[in-house]
């Protein structure tokens with residue numbers, strides 16, 4: 001086992017004139033579980049197929065430990081993959097499909113039987129071991145495909161949307177079991193998903209991808225507390241982070257932002273703290289166009305005790321939706337600004353009523369409106 005290194009990995013398909021994967025740099029530690037998360041078409045499967053050897057690299061290199069693998073045939077790489085389209089062998093039974101690579105690798109038959117049984121139990125498919133793929137549902141075929149990858153001892157396991165066809169309850173159950181199995185066997189895993197709950201539940205770190213570009217590769221906590229750019233800020237977290245156009249505003253030794261105001265009203269100013277504590281950056285000049293980021297559940301309804309680490313704001317209620325376990329509350333802050341707030345309990349407020357809000361400085365993020373790059377995170381001040 002060894003760590004996996006992708007260096008400047010890029011892909012342009014023949015007859016296409018654009019990068020579908022662009023200069024991806026990534027290092028996955030030995031025994032680490034990583035999820036590759038992004039929207040449909042962003043280049044996740046292409047990345048996995050290059051690592052497994054089913055697509056050539058247009059640029060870059062891939063190593064496992066000190067072994068360069070990008071020029072090797074798939075079978076020489078010691079990489080196991082569960083394919084997005086399953087790719088099962090129709091004339092072989094489920095048992096034979098799962099056992100196939102072990103038998104080819106000359107694993108003794110008794111051991112093969114025991115290992116097949118173990119992954120079949122893990123994935124709840126013992127009852128179909130004697131069936132043939134064409135007679136199975138999509139969810140069953142998907143679990144067979146996953147079993148075929150998990151049963152192998154390989155340097156790296158690549159799982160392409162391994163649970164996308166399963167109903168939510170089974171998915172939640174298997175997710176926890178699979179995680180235990182991966183950890184117990186110290187498997188190094190790169191798992192593709194577009195479900196962020198799944199990525200967070202399974203992985204040690206998450207690689208967020210958009211348009212073939214790796215946007216950020218970090219722990220769940222860092223993706224939430226320190227999103228690297230506007231894309232990650234808006235993509236990670238449900239409901240999404242509020243991202244409000246604003247301008248940097250210096251006032252004496254303080255740094256803050258002003259939000260656009262309605263005609264005839266004062267601009268709303270939010271204080272971010274002492275500018276001496278903020279690293280000097282071009283994007284933090286007075287008047288610079290920024291987006292202010294605030295996660296909906298970090299806003300508190302009602303004024304906070306006086307102090308200088310928070311901002312008290314006044315708005316009016318636009319909507320109040322009880323979701324059964326939490327409330328989604330929209331608040332007009334004057335001008336075009338609508339802020340979404342999430343609270344755990346029900347809130348007794350009706351439309352148009354005045355609302356006081358408390359926005360702790362630690363909950364505020366600033367992004368450069370032009371480049372999208374993060375300028376500061378309140379949690380770091």
Ligand SMILES: Nc1ncnc2c1ncn2[C@@H]1O[C@H](COP(=O)(O)OP(=O)(O)OP(=O)(O)O)[C@@H](O)[C@H]1O
Pocket residue numbers: 013014016020038039040041042043044045046047084194
């Ligand atoms: N063999 C191919 N030839 C040409 N273009 C391709 C080929 N395979 C994929 N593409 C294009 O490359 C881009 C990335 O595709 P890819 O399958 O890697 O996306 P993905 O992130 O896995 O998406 P999904 O979540 O839908 O599976 C897409 O625009 C796709 O149309």
Ligand SMILES: [Mg+2]
Pocket residue numbers: 044045046084160
């Ligand atoms: Mg895909």
